[in-house]
Amino acid sequence: MKRIILRTTSNLSFAGQIIENNLIEGKGLLLRTNPQYEMSIWCPFEEIASIVVNGEVTDIGNIPEDIEKFMYYQAN
Amino acid sequence: MDNILLINLSGYENKEAKASERIEYNPPFGLLSIAAHIELHGYNPVLIDLRCDNLTFSSIKEIIKEKKPILIGFCAFTINVDKALLLARNIKAAFKGIKILFGGPHATVQPEYIARHRFIDFIAVKEGESTFMEVCEAIVSNEETIRFEDIPGLFFRRDEKVFKNNVRKPIEDLDLMPLVKRELVGTEKFGYMVYIITSRGCPNNCIYCACPVLAGARYRTRDIDNVFLEIMDIKHMLKEKFKLIYFIDDTFTVLKERVELFCHLNRKYNLNLMWRCESRVDVISKEILHKMSEGGCIAVHYGIESGSDYVLEKIHKNITLSQAENAIKLAYEAGILVCLYLMLGHYCDTQEYMQDTIDFVKRMAEEYRADISINYNTPYPGTWQYTHIDKLGMRLVSGKYEDFACYKPIVETDNFSIKDQYEYYYRILPYLNKYNFGMEGFGKINKDNH
Numbered sequence: 001m002k003r004i005i006l007r008t009t010s011n012l013s014f015a016g017q018i019i020e021n022n023l024i025e026g027k028g029l030l031l032r033t034n035p036q037y038e039m040s041i042w043c044p045f046e047e048i049a050s051i052v053v054n055g056e057v058t059d060i061g062n063i064p065e066d067i068e069k070f071m072y073y074q075a076n
Numbered sequence: 077m078d079n080i081l082l083i084n085l086s087g088y089e090n091k092e093a094k095a096s097e098r099i100e101y102n103p104p105f106g107l108l109s110i111a112a113h114i115e116l117h118g119y120n121p122v123l124i125d126l127r128c129d130n131l132t133f134s135s136i137k138e139i140i141k142e143k144k145p146i147l148i149g150f151c152a153f154t155i156n157v158d159k160a161l162l163l164a165r166n167i168k169a170a171f172k173g174i175k176i177l178f179g180g181p182h183a184t185v186q187p188e189y190i191a192r193h194r195f196i197d198f199i200a201v202k203e204g205e206s207t208f209m210e211v212c213e214a215i216v217s218n219e220e221t222i223r224f225e226d227i228p229g230l231f232f233r234r235d236e237k238v239f240k241n242n243v244r245k246p247i248e249d250l251d252l253m254p255l256v257k258r259e260l261v262g263t264e265k266f267g268y269m270v271y272i273i274t275s276r277g278c279p280n281n282c283i284y285c286a287c288p289v290l291a292g293a294r295y296r297t298r299d300i301d302n303v304f305l306e307i308m309d310i311k312h313m314l315k316e317k318f319k320l321i322y323f324i325d326d327t328f329t330v331l332k333e334r335v336e337l338f339c340h341l342n343r344k345y346n347l348n349l350m351w352r353c354e355s356r357v358d359v360i361s362k363e364i365l366h367k368m369s370e371g372g373c374i375a376v377h378y379g380i381e382s383g384s385d386y387v388l389e390k391i392h393k394n395i396t397l398s399q400a401e402n403a404i405k406l407a408y409e410a411g412i413l414v415c416l417y418l419m420l421g422h423y424c425d426t427q428e429y430m431q432d433t434i435d436f437v438k439r440m441a442e443e444y445r446a447d448i449s450i451n452y453n454t455p456y457p458g459t460w461q462y463t464h465i466d467k468l469g470m471r472l473v474s475g476k477y478e479d480f481a482c483y484k485p486i487v488e489t490d491n492f493s494i495k496d497q498y499e500y501y502y503r504i505l506p507y508l509n510k511y512n513f514g515m516e517g518f519g520k521i522n523k524d525n526h
Contacts, residue, residue: 003221005210010249013206015117015213015221034118036077052222 005052006031006043014041077120078216081145082107083136085163086127087155087481101128102271105324106180106204107151108256113205116254119212123260133163137170146215149200149208151180152190154456154480161193168195175215179204181290182477185458187231191238198224199231202290203247203276246292250276251302255309263313269320270310274303274334278326280356283391284381284419286458287326295330300337304345311347320374321351328353329376332364339371350374352415357395357403365410375413375447378403383436384429387422392460397436408444416446420500421453423461423468426491430500441507448508452485452497 005015016033019040028044050059084104103125111121122143124131131139140148148167150160164176178190179200187199200207207229213221224232229244247253258266275297278287310318329335342349352375353368360376368376380400382388388395407414418437420430433450440446455462455470465472469489479486485497 003213003217005213005222007206008249008252010247010252011206011245012247012249012252013210015209033116036118052226055220055223055226057222057226 002054004031006048007050007052008043008047009049010047011049014043016041077118078212079120079122079143079145080111080114080212081140081143081148082111082121082123082151083148083160083163084123084125084127084151085156085159087153100267100269101265102269102322103258103261103265104151105256105271105273107149108258108260109253110149110179110204110208111260112254112256114209114212115257117209117212121260125261128265133166136163136167140167140171140174145174147175147177147212149177149179152178152182153180154182154185154477157182157190157477159478161190161196165193165195177208177211179208181286182457184290185286185456187240189457191231191233194233194236197233201229201231202244202292204229205247205253207244246277246294246296248296250296250298255302255306258310259313266314266317268317269322270314270318271322271324272303272306272310273325274298274300274323274328275325275330280394281392281460282381282394283460284422284453284455286456289458295327297331297334300334300341303338304341307347307349311349319350321349323351323353326354327356327359329355329364329368330359332361335364335371336367339367339373342372343370348372352376352413354379357400360403360406362406362410365406365412369410369412373412375415376407377415377417379417380436381417381419382422382425382429383418383433384425387424387429390424391422401440404440404444404446408446414440414444414446416440416448418448418450419453420450420497421485421487421492423453423470423487423489425453425489427496430492430496434500434504437504437507441510445510447510448504450501450504450508451482452487452501454480454482454486456480 003015003017005013007013014031014033016031017035019030019032028042030040031043032040048060050057084107103123107123111123115121122145124136150164152160168176175197176195177198177200178196183190183199184201187201190196190199198211207227210222210227211230214224214227224230224234225239225241228242230241232239275295277292277294277296279293279295281288307321350372352373354377357378378400381391381393383397385397404414418433420433437448441448455465461468470487471489472486473488473494474486485494488494
């Protein structure tokens, strides 16, 4: 699975793979930053400012549904 | 796991200053923080600190041959930027395929100075954690994940042309960042005193300081719980060797509730750690100083900068000597050693004002046993006084950045010469650094008096 970059509303970026079953009750996603470890980072939707997938930067508002659709689209 | 080489160089040429760096060795925070962030993302940071790693160019080349880094990052300060560029040039000549990135204070205040060197591939401006990590992702994915054009805070070279991306905004929530891993530089290098940073940014606009340009004007803090976690990590790493924390934030005591909480945790968990911090005389009170003393604080550092109220006003320090003396007296009465920073050679200094500084230093040393350090005012790039140097009547006697060292004067005006500054410095020399400015046991100096 490809790596994506999440830029948070706190202006810190995280990169990694969205792990399966990523959408926890529609509130966010889990990002595995290091493929060598099982550890993943919980990213609430409301804290995601933009997403970079396949070299395309998409700014996200505070609408979790939009992010959810976007992530499903990109991940599949 | 891709290796990333991170290099820090010494700032000093003289052996005495270099030796003091070893006694109080602490790794460079900027590189440590970047190392932690890229390691979180699966990269393997290899940190070389040439302040203590006495490596020849041949041995650096051997490390590069062995580690095969995909990227080499340099932390450039004004004083060592030319040395860093020379090393980078030689590395690029030997390893043409390896990308080189410059970050650090000088890369932020004068990126164009670095960008004109064709062997530099990237420059990370301002806070580098996210920029550096995104550059790694772009290199590894051959720009499939992200293109260099889309990385804020980055200057990059493509087809011999330098592109300047938009500025990256400061990190709002510092607690989102991973804790730094000091063991990356080797635990055996540490002494008993460990530096910690708990905040970034400064709202003040002192004309000699580049902090607002480097870290922004907004004061951002880490939660004390998060800071305490880092302290426990250091304790676990260094065990009994770790005795003293030095909070090197520009101003640790801005938010009193944070200071009180730290004091409470230090007592509650019985760590028996002493600590010292940087502060300002306008954000301190009798009440907080007593709590600090009870909570293990043995020294507080104030930047006073001049013994003249006229000069303080002109350099936008926004304090008065009366405020300063009161804060010094209160700390002394609370049993905390007071360490003062002052400078000679402000643009508005005269012989009379420099004598005022000397008189102030003598009085503070005699009445409050203050430990005092005096430097020569140095107009660093990124400061207001550097930008307005001609208008302020300052003349640089050296344009070499390696001379921007604070321990030798490089500025004169119609009112004072280089020689004058040396003369005033030597007049006050017996009063300077009397308690070795941070050596073990200094905290007892005042407490024994009470």
